[in-house]
Amino acid sequence: MRSKPLLPVAVTFTLAAALCIGAASLTVTQIEARSVRAIDEALGDAGIDWATVSADGLTIDMAGTAPDEAARFRALSVAGQIVEGTRVQDRMDVAQRQQIAAPRFSIEVLRAEDGISLIGLVPAEMDRLAFLERIARHAFNTPITDLLQTASYPAPEAWDEALDFGIEALARSEKAKISIDADQVEVVTMAQDAEARRALEDTLNDLAPDGVEVALNITAPRPVIAPFILRLTRQGETSRFDACSASTEEGRARILDAAEPLGIDGARCQIGLGVPSPEWADVATEAMRAMQRVPEGTLTISDLAIRIDAAAGTEDFGRTVAALRAGLPPEFSLTALEADAEAVEPDAGPAEFTATRSPEGAVQLSGRVGDALDRATVASYGRALFGGDQVNDGFAPEEEVPAGWTPRLLAGLDALSVLNNGAIRVTEESLSVTGVSGSQDGSSLIAGRLSSRLGDDARYEIEVSYDERLDASLGLPTPEECVAEINNILQTRQITFDPGSATIDPASRDSVRGVAEILGKCESVPMEVGGYTDSQGREEMNRQLSQERAEAVLAALLALRVPVSTLTAMGYGEESPIADNDTPEGREANRRIEFKLLSGEEEAATPDDASAEDAAEVVEDEQEDEAGTAE
Known part of the structure; x- marks a missing residue:
């Protein structure tokens, strides 16, 4: 039997297989395209524009960078609604998460009698041991409890400056709560009295670093005022407080409001303890309203005693006094006197005593005193108050004096001791005190002393002005101290300039700021800013x-808002060397800025010196070096 040929059959099967494979491939490609298209449309509808879709056979690849994990999961969910989730290959990335923000570093420093506690969070890199040692140096033998926690993050900007200031504030406070942040330091503490509070506030404000906000809450116990006194003087169109006291802020506000119709605006009224009656402020305001109908005279309220002295001929004075007396609480007494011009009799030799105190402290006593015992008493009391080497007496020959004369003289000397310079004049009718005091409460203090020594019915006049330059609580330096402090700074860190120019070196900015801080307390002190060079170059x-450099210093101070009207720029070139110009070190020492105190004659002798306006126009552009010019 003859067999059939195999080749045609094999070819047939091969062709059939190829056709099947081609058909299957075409089917897969169509499925891929439809899937990708459907997923793209679904992602677009969902607002997901960051994801890309591609197909690899029946597998769907999703790529792109999701903004976060939730967005990535949402994209997968959208694709899973179009095709089976097992077919989706996740190749998406997630954007890098934001770095966790650093915590807020802060320290709460609590200082009490039993020790110091530190609570808060600080950078791990901080040298805690050195920080604790610095605190211990300012709190000798005081237990320190360290409850600080740490975090491994870099210290914020100005953190070290805030720590330094916090330690300075702690060193000046016996009891305090100091909250230290990188950008703010809050100090809550107490001062001994009002003057100490002002001095501490000024000191801490001066020490406050740049870039750190300082919040001060410094309280002081109220002083005891004895006697509790208010004294008002009216003379023609002028009215003033010689003394004013109040027990509360509300009471002070009412007293000052009552003073406005009398023409007194912006007056001081001391708040303190010792008010003799809760109705004291009410009585004071009613008495001041009565004084509106007394064009010339004085009102004195000392504790519970009220006294009004009016000029002769005051209209309806009796009615005014009667109305005031009718409304007074029973514990207050009122004495009202109207001067009688006809009762004044001429006296050829009136008793009079004067005492003057110079700004240097010298005291001159002169006038009628009395017998030898009275003279010794007055002189001894003066020497006890002012110092034995400061008092010079020129008493008149022994004569009769009015009754109670010596106590009046002693009271006057006591009042004079409150003044930095001034005078007292004692007559039989009155006692006057005039001068300048370094205390804002000088008038009140004098009125209190006179009233307590002479009684509530004493007649006296006070005309005292306040000069902040004499106020010890402000700690203002003397003119000599101003110059010495500035030159001490310049000896430590001299103001330097770019070579051959008048442009101040940026490294000298701290020196300029240090000088500016001192000048802020020495505004009225006339000084010369002297510039010097070495001997290299033409004279x-x-x-x-050197003149341009001195003017540049004035311009830099002006830029820091320092008043420079009392400063004069002067260039001396290579004059007055302080070191050897033959050595590099000596030449560097000779290139300097110096401040010098000017007297009135020296100011008048330098009319051609650069003014503040000239200094402001100094051009600080860098200049090219010139051969042979001093650096």
């Missing part, structure tokens, strides 16, 4: 360069 060029 005239050196003098010109």
Whole structure:
């Protein structure tokens, strides 16, 4: 039997297989395209524009960078609604998560009698041991409890400056709560009295670093005022408080409101303890309203005693006094006197005593005193108050004096001791005190002393002005101290300039700021800003360069808002060397800025010196070095 050929059959099967494979491949490609298209449309509808879709056979590849994990999962969910989830290959990335923000570093420093506690969070890199040692140096033998926690994050900007200031505030406080943040330090503490509070506030404000906000809450116990006194003087169109006391802020506000119709605006009224009656402020305001109908006279309220002295001929004075007396609480007494011009009799030799105190402290006593015992008493009391070497007496020959004369003289000397300079004049009718005091409460203090020594019916006049330059609580330096402090700074860190120019070196900015801080307390002190160079270069060029550098210092101070109207710029060139110009070190020492105190004659002798306006116009552009010019 003859067999059939096999080749045609094999070919047939091969062709059939190829056709099947081709058909299957075409089917898969169509499925891939439809799947990709459907998923793209679904992603677009869902607002997912960051994902890309491609097909690898029946497998769907999803790529792209999701903004977060939730967005990535949402894209997978959308694709899973179109095709089976097992067909989806996740090749998507997630954007890098934001770095966790650093915590807020802060320290709460609590200082009490039993020790110091530190609570808060600080950078791990901080040298805690050195920080604790610095605190211990300012709190000798005081237990320190360290409850600080740490975090491994870099210290914020100005953190070290805030720590330094916090320690300075702690060193000046016996009891305090100091909250230290990188950008703010809050100090809650107490001062001994009002003057100490002002001094501490000024000191801490001066120490406050740049870039750190300082919040001060410094309280002081109220002083005891004895006697509790208010004294008002009216003379023609002028009215003033010689003394004013109140027990509360509300009471002070009412007293000052009552003073406005009398023409007194912006007056001081001391708040303190010792008020003799809860109705004291009410009585004071009613008495001041009565004084509106007394054009010339004085009102004195000392504790519970009220006294009104009116000029002769005051209209309806009796009615005014009667109305005031009718409304007074029973514990208050009122004495009202109207001067009688006809009762004044001429006296050829009136008793009079004067005492003057100079700004240097010298005291001159002169006038009628009395017998030898009275003279010894007055002189001894004066020496006890002012110092034995400061008192010079020129008493008149022994004469009769009015009754109670010596106590009046002693009271006057006591009042004079409150003044930095001034005078007292004692007559039989009155006692006057005039001068200048370094205390804002000088008038009140004098009125209190006179009233307590002489009684509530005493007649006296006070005309005292306040000069902040004499206020010890402000700690203002003397003119000599101003110059010495500035030159001490310049000896430690001299103001330097770019070579051959008048442009201040940026490294000298701290020196300029230090000088500015001192000048802020020495505004009225006349000083010369002297510029000096070494001996290299031509003499005239050196003098010109030194003048420009002195003016540049004035301009820099003006930029820091320092008043420079009392400053004079002067260039001395290579004059007055302080070191050897033959050595590099010596030449560097000779290139300097110096401040000098000016007297009135020296100011008048330098009319051609640069003014503040000239200094403001100094051009600080860098200049090119010139051969042979001093650096």
